[in-house]
Amino acid sequence: MHNCKATRELFTELLLDGVDFRTDEALSVELNRCPECRAEFEALAATLRMTGRATEVAAPPNDYWTDYHSKLRQRLLHTQTESTTSRAKAQRHREKLGPLFEPLRPRAGASLFIRFLKTSVPVPLPLAIALVVAAALLVPLAIRAARKSVQPSGSTTFVRVPVEVPVVQEKIVTRVVYRDRRPVVSTTKRRTEASRAESIFAKSRTELPPASLSGFKPPDEIKLTVIKGGVPNEK
Amino acid sequence: MTDRDTDAASDIDLIKRAQAEDIDAFCLLAERYARRIHLLASHYCRNKQDAEDLSQEVWLKAYQAVGTFRFDASFYTWLRRITINAFLNHRRTSFFRRQGQTTTVLLIPIDLETNFESSSRSQENIYNKLLFESVVSALAELSPAQRLAFLLRHYEGMSYDEIANAMNCSTGTVKKGVWRAIGKLRARLSPEADAPETLTSFASEY
Numbered sequence: 001m002h003n004c005k006a007t008r009e010l011f012t013e014l015l016l017d018g019v020d021f022r023t024d025e026a027l028s029v030e031l032n033r034c035p036e037c038r039a040e041f042e043a044l045a046a047t048l049r050m051t052g053r054a055t056e057v058a059a060p061p062n063d064y065w066t067d068y069h070s071k072l073r074q075r076l077l078h079t080q081t082e083s084t085t086s087r088a089k090a091q092r093h094r095e096k097l098g099p100l101f102e103p104l105r106p107r108a109g110a111s112l113f114i115r116f117l118k119t120s121v122p123v124p125l126p127l128a129i130a131l132v133v134a135a136a137l138l139v140p141l142a143i144r145a146a147r148k149s150v151q152p153s154g155s156t157t158f159v160r161v162p163v164e165v166p167v168v169q170e171k172i173v174t175r176v177v178y179r180d181r182r183p184v185v186s187t188t189k190r191r192t193e194a195s196r197a198e199s200i201f202a203k204s205r206t207e208l209p210p211a212s213l214s215g216f217k218p219p220d221e222i223k224l225t226v227i228k229g230g231v232p233n234e235k
Numbered sequence: 236m237t238d239r240d241t242d243a244a245s246d247i248d249l250i251k252r253a254q255a256e257d258i259d260a261f262c263l264l265a266e267r268y269a270r271r272i273h274l275l276a277s278h279y280c281r282n283k284q285d286a287e288d289l290s291q292e293v294w295l296k297a298y299q300a301v302g303t304f305r306f307d308a309s310f311y312t313w314l315r316r317i318t319i320n321a322f323l324n325h326r327r328t329s330f331f332r333r334q335g336q337t338t339t340v341l342l343i344p345i346d347l348e349t350n351f352e353s354s355s356r357s358q359e360n361i362y363n364k365l366l367f368e369s370v371v372s373a374l375a376e377l378s379p380a381q382r383l384a385f386l387l388r389h390y391e392g393m394s395y396d397e398i399a400n401a402m403n404c405s406t407g408t409v410k411k412g413v414w415r416a417i418g419k420l421r422a423r424l425s426p427e428a429d430a431p432e433t434l435t436s437f438a439s440e441y
Contacts, residue, residue, distance in 0.1 A: 012417055016388055047421040048389065054370035055390060057363040058277050059270065068273075072265055072291055076258050076298055083299075 002033045011041055015048050171218045246310050253301045261301065265294050268311055272318055278386050279322055281375050293321045315391065319401045322383055373423040377416050384409050385416035 007030045014027060031038040060068075123131075246267075252260030272293055277286040297317050304313055374382050383402065387393045388409075395413075399406040 012414055016413075043425050044417065044421055047417065047424050050366065050424055051370050051374075051389065051420065053363075054367045055274060055278070057367045058274060060273070065266075065269070068269065068287065068291075069262060069266060072269075072294055073258065073262055075291060075295060076261065079295055079298065080256065080258060 002030060002037075004034060004037055007031075007034070007037050008040060011044055015041075015044055173218050247306065250301065250304055250306070250310060253298070254304070261298055264310065268314055269294070271311070272314070275318060275322075275386055275390065278371065278374055278390070279379075279382060280325075281371065289321065289325055292325075293318045296321055316401060319383065319387070322379075323402070369424060370420075373420050376423065377419055378412075380404075381412040381416040381419075384412040385420075388413050 007027075010027065014024065031041055246264070249260045249264050253264060269290065273286065273290045276290040276293070277283065280286040280289055293314070297314055300317065304310070374385075377385065380402070384398055387398045387401070388395070393401075395406045395409045399409045402409065
């Protein structure tokens, strides 16, 4: 089955590699099957032939090259002269500044720290005097500025005093009250008992002072009773 | 010893002399490879003067760097690497300088099969000139990366991997660039005015 896209994918590579479709059997079969692919292939081949031909045409005449090479030689000579000059300049700089860095050059048996301590740099006398005077002026100023920064600006002082703050601790106490089950009584009996209880409650309300927790003091130890399944202290 | 071996041996000899700052030896090397470098430059640049400047710049860079040549590849491979870098740098530096410039090129439909064989010498010269101008103007319409990838693949016969390595990009990018370049050239240089741009459309899908 001919596939135009797959066939055309091969075109560029085959053409760039210089494959002739007449020598490549598989390609030749594919191109014979599809005239459009064949036309496309031939157009591409013509394009690449044209660019290839342009290469031959682009070659300048022989007299161009004599001029070209003489120009190139001049430029190379100029570059060489420049590089020689810059190298000589660098050498001069090295010779001039070399003694300054001589103590820092690595030597056997001397550590870098000792070499650093022994290093001296020649400085012009006026510059040295100026540096000493500047240091003499700047040191007292720096000391004064440091003192000023240490002294407090106002009279307020801060003293740290530990203060005890009482913490309110609450204790929750629960009291478990068990009440015996009373036997089932008849309705009339229950009514009489209820009326009696009401009268007692009304009497107690009038006679007894109201209940309060004013005198109640919780014990230090709290006894907890675990109740499981309605039976106290079950194990 | 074959001619090629002799050439290679003398190449090595010339390089060693050039490394010792012998300009004559380097000029002899330049004479050997200048045409190939100039050819690439003339297709890469839009005009002859630029091509000459660029190719000479390549040689100057090669001269400055010849001391670093380690003989682990052929001299031309090394030189081509310098050429590609010079082209890429030229592209970067000349972008702003060249903006706004226009070139007018006469384009004529060309049928290679018939016209070349039947034309006379003078006609052939005129035809060649026009052909070169057409190709150069068609190449000028490509992006610099596409143009360079196409030139290296088509004229230098480099593999996609080699080009990708030289241009610091992926192999897929190079392939795409070459395909698009060929598609554009085919659309531009094809004898048929309304040629189908099948390769161009295919390249965009790649």
